[in-house]
Amino acid sequence: MNFKTKKLVLAVSLALACQGASAGEKEELEALRQTTLNLIQALVDQGLLPKKQAEALITRAAASPVTDAFSSKTEAGVIRVPYVPESVKKEIREQIKHEVLAQAKNERWGDPGALPDWVGRFKLDGDVRLRYQKDIFQKDNFTPTQLAPFGININNTSEDRERLRLRARLNVKAKVTDDLVAGLRLTTGNTTDPVSTNQTLGTSFNKYSVMFDQVYLKYDPYRWLSASGGRIPNPWFSTDLVWDKDLNFEGVAATLKPRITDNLTGFLTGGAFPLQEIESSDTVKAKSKWLYGIQGGGEWISDNQSKFKVGLAYYQYMNVAGKPNAVLNSSNFNGTAPQFRQKGNSVFNIDNDGNPATNLWALSSNFREINLTASADFAAFDPVHVVVTGDYVKNVGFNRSEILQRTGQDIEPRVKGYQTKVTLGMLDTYKLGDWQAYVGYRHLERDAVLDAFTDSDFHLGGTDTKGYFVGGNYGIGKNAWLSMRYMSADAIDGPPLAIDVLQVDLNAKF
Template sequence: ARLGADVKVNDWLVGGLQFVTGLQTTPLTPNQTEGIAQGKYVFGLDRAFLKATPTPWLMVEGGRFANPFLSTDILFDPDLAFDGVAATFSPKLTDNLTSFTTVGAFPIEEIESSNTNQAKDKWLYSLQSGFKWQAPNKSTVKLAVAYHDYKNVEGQSNSNFLNDFNATIPAFRQRGNSTFNIDQLNGGNSGLANPIALASQFEQINIIGQIDFLNFDPVHVTLTGDYVKNIGFDKNEIFQRTGEIYDEETDAYQVKLDVGTSPFLGTRHEVINKHDWQVSLAYKRIESDSVLDGFNDSNFRLGGTDTKGWALIGNYAFDKNAWVGARYLSADTVSGFPFSVDVFLVDVNAKF
């Protein structure tokens, strides 16, 4: 369950809060395992932000807010919240053409560095720029290029008989990224049960395009293509830092076709009408070190990278703002040990 509210402070400033039930120990899905023995459900703060729009072409938000970038779930899970600050510039170039540029700085994990703790704060710095073109019949074309630079997320080996880089271990990850044991040099002296950290640095180029055809209005036919390349992977640098050799598997892409009368995003301001519908078909291929496995889709092959396969999705509104959805996700590994997972999800949703 989600409970949220926006508060209009004045004509240009809005505040927002959102609480969620469910699993509170990950940055991704808040799915709740039901059962009487589970006890009371716990609410967690999922959004808390201020959003300023001093001009029609400038928006600045800070706090904990939704993904500010045009992207898909191969890069960021839909439930992932961004902590930090972001600004979007969207000047209108012509009657039919609008540009947009988003910049942001997002702390991932704060580290209290000291003489005995040599790890550094982990950050994400991002820049995306693109355009949106609208045809006379309201069909649209979007194209954007983004650069996402993750700072200090890669692991560092502990020194002899020291635990100076324990904090380079990620606070949360799923599966797929190349990893190594940070205790290789100190003989397991850290005492950590799972001293595993990320081998690669992550510095991503993301290209995304979307065409939304309204030739069959009110039915939308939307084609989306998304590509990610991790240019931060450096085999020689990884070997010098970890003593390990890894294959370069740094590409990810998704192609998706949506057909229907509503996108069923489930956002607070979206109005879903009775008998709205949508069906979607997508193919994904996500190599091991293309994206950070702790932030991407948590359902496809149960989360993470080193995965490829298909997704079939359907939604139908049986009344206003009430709908049923079903997803069938079939995925295999790209290059690791064979591990196929088929996931079938059914959701009944209502919003008010």
């Protein structure tokens, strides 16, 4: 029996109970009986309640234990109805009216244009970005042939390149229950690049590939607890020094968010993510690769809504370091080579067939990263904000002697990275006239982080890079804005490779 039926049965039961009451009591209950029967008739007349169901309600109410609860036999043929206080009757009438009307509003009874209930559980949004990008190369850069022995795979290092690019994303969230949400996102891009969703124009008018960028379930049973599984959005408080903004994570993560004081909230996030599943065997010696992470921190909000947030994270990669194939022409450890790299990390050739054209590059170092991230949002002049962010990372998994023994290479440790950024303006530029400007500096040594997952735009992706970036955003209408960013980057220790990147974007969200 649903909510509406229960309430109607109760009302009808009370109304029918008056049929056996004394003359004085009948007068008090007659109004309730008539009101209830009129309500049922009105629902029938409006087509909201089938006539058979209405008759069944009255029949069910007449036989309901509720009627017995309001009557008792004292002698043969005589039925006494206990006194029902006026306040109780009034409360019952008001409760029935309010709750039935609330349900009618929620379920849109009688609305010929009403959509099915399941439609209201979906939320749809997305964005489209058009980009002009120019890659600018210094003339004294090493050529691709000169970079190849360093494991740097790049096709062009001298000729400036101009591109028009497109990104489109469509996000769908479905409320399965009050606590469980299913999410998925479709995006442009390709399946071989986890850190970019750009589609470069110039395909002879061919069609674009669209794929699932996110597919997950998120469980929020309490305000202070959430858990996600699948291909999930980045769960970490971070910048693009360590994690590219387009990167999503495959695996599971959970976050605790205890409120410590009225102004201070803590957070603790943990996650486990398979990077590459490998079926090991007698001939396949490589092991499956994993990433485990944990991050703790807190956020303090002042009375004027200024925010200060800090997080300390530890990320441990398992089985990502390469192992050489010991036997000539064997491939036992081919799986230790990464499926995806950008550039910058120390690598060595694990293929031993003697043919340089088939070199198989694998990572020299293990990676266990300690990452400290902080931000301060000064809101005293709201809507204009001053936001200062800082990020520092160190790879404590680098072991020089172990690398020498395993690879035969004596590599000097370059395992630190940091980034600072100052932003002035509105927090977002989704309205006409909103503006934002920023400037920052980055220094990321070659083995500070896994080069596969750091920012793909600065220095055209990867590590072993330093330089500055500057940019801004300006709102040109509701949910539409222009943005510009210029990044100037040089190599730190590796062969000469200086790349500047200019990006001008037209953005729209819906």
